[in-house]
Amino acid sequence: MRALDLVADWPVPTVAAAVVLPDGSVDTTGDPSHVFRIASITKMLVGWAALVAVEEGIVSLDAPFGQPGCTLRHLLSHAGGYPFTGAEPIAAPGTRRIYSNTGIDLAAQLVAESADMPFEQYLREAVLEPLGMQQSSLRGPAAYGLHSSVADLVRFVHQLSSPTLISTGSAAEFHTVQFPELAGLVPGVGRFDRNPWGLGTEIRGHKHPHWTGTHNSPDTFGHFGGAGTLLWVDMGAQVACIALTDRPFDEWSAEALLRWPAFADAVLAEVAG
Numbered sequence: 001m002r003a004l005d006l007v008a009d010w011p012v013p014t015v016a017a018a019v020v021l022p023d024g025s026v027d028t029t030g031d032p033s034h035v036f037r038i039a040s041i042t043k044m045l046v047g048w049a050a051l052v053a054v055e056e057g058i059v060s061l062d063a064p065f066g067q068p069g070c071t072l073r074h075l076l077s078h079a080g081g082y083p084f085t086g087a088e089p090i091a092a093p094g095t096r097r098i099y100s101n102t103g104i105d106l107a108a109q110l111v112a113e114s115a116d117m118p119f120e121q122y123l124r125e126a127v128l129e130p131l132g133m134q135q136s137s138l139r140g141p142a143a144y145g146l147h148s149s150v151a152d153l154v155r156f157v158h159q160l161s162s163p164t165l166i167s168t169g170s171a172a173e174f175h176t177v178q179f180p181e182l183a184g185l186v187p188g189v190g191r192f193d194r195n196p197w198g199l200g201t202e203i204r205g206h207k208h209p210h211w212t213g214t215h216n217s218p219d220t221f222g223h224f225g226g227a228g229t230l231l232w233v234d235m236g237a238q239v240a241c242i243a244l245t246d247r248p249f250d251e252w253s254a255e256a257l258l259r260w261p262a263f264a265d266a267v268l269a270e271v272a273g
Contacts, residue, residue, distance in 0.1 A: 047200020
């Protein structure tokens with residue numbers, strides 16, 4: 001895929017990327033087995049692991065946890081009222097979309113307590129091992145501590161579109177907007193009067209500007225990470241992109257927010273082509 005040539009010009013020391021095409025085939029650039037810190041893309045796998053726990057019957061999306069009125073659903077969709085970091089809530093649940101590492105860590109804690117095992121073990125046994133993600137490991141907080149490779153994340157992308165670990169209904173719920181009217185900030189991108197999120201994944205909606213492409217459909221979902229990483233799935237075009245780098249987003253954010261959408265638009269144009 002010619003669009004992948006754009007990735008080679010990114011101002012980063014190391015990069016690997018993949019495009020998962022509508023027929024399930026994969027084109028890559030760089031070393032797909034190179035392990036990167038994927039940062040907040042980790043949140044997507046936390047959400048998937050939580051849905052496995054829900055289907056196992058050990059927890060409910062509406063199980064209370066954290067401050068009064070807060071549930072697992074609130075925590076996974078950044079609606080729990082917790083700040084970016086810090087244990088003290090700054091809003092009532094369900095009133096604002098506050099991007100929160102604390103909320104995701106609390107969601108992981110609830111899953112761990114419900115499963116009676118450390119979250120790292122639950123994630124490994126419930127998601128990573130069944131999907132053959134042998135190069136992936138949680139080496140820090142649940143909100144942003146996973147290290148993985150393009151090859152492993154391709155396996156996760158296939159799971160997102162053809163779920164085997166959870167039902168198709170739960171998979172659809174993963175990228176269904178939770179608490180749809182909430183406004184809030186996408187860190188590093190901007191504030192939006194409607195800031196849709198699913199259960200551990202951002203939903204593009206009609207946000208502009210955005211880190212995905214100008215031609216991505218509104219139902220595109222995914223995440224980018226502070227390590228200079230991104231993963232998105234466009235359900236309309238039936239295509240997904242993964243790009244992992246080792247340059248922190250903050251060091252090249254202005255350029256990334258130009259290059260990432262250009263890459264996405266080039267992929268979508270070539271697929272539609």
